[in-house]
Amino acid sequence: MSQAEHQERLMQVLIGPHISEKSTRLAESDNQVVFKVRRDATRQEIRKAVELLFEVDVKAVTVANVKGKVKRFGAQRGRRQDWKKAYVRLAEGQDIDFLGAE
Numbered sequence: 001m002s003q004a005e006h007q008e009r010l011m012q013v014l015i016g017p018h019i020s021e022k023s024t025r026l027a028e029s030d031n032q033v034v035f036k037v038r039r040d041a042t043r044q045e046i047r048k049a050v051e052l053l054f055e056v057d058v059k060a061v062t063v064a065n066v067k068g069k070v071k072r073f074g075a076q077r078g079r080r081q082d083w084k085k086a087y088v089r090l091a092e093g094q095d096i097d098f099l100g101a102e
Contacts, residue, residue: 013041013049017098018085030089033096037063037086046086050096057091 001009015036017023023034037046043061050058064087068080090096 007052010045010049010052013038013045014053026087031092031094033088033090035086035088037084039065039082039084041084041086043086046088050088054096056094056096058088059091060089062087062089 015038018034018036020034023032026032026034033050035046035050041049041063043063046061046063047058050056050061064085066083066085068082071078071080
């Protein structure tokens, strides 16, 4: 894989931030950020992507596979897609601001 292909792959690893009560609490107390990531992403790819896109130092990455919920649509049963989330612990003094407010 060439350097350009590798950079392009890293740009596609992160899908977006995962905002919930738990992720907000982690951001305030433990200096962690939660991202929704591609299902085939590895810990090393997630670490490099966060460091590349946000220019921060990553201390640790933990991933969790989330199973899609079974839902009903009237008489029909359906299922939401499975997805993967990454808990990214940042080094002390580092911060990611998604709103861009200063």
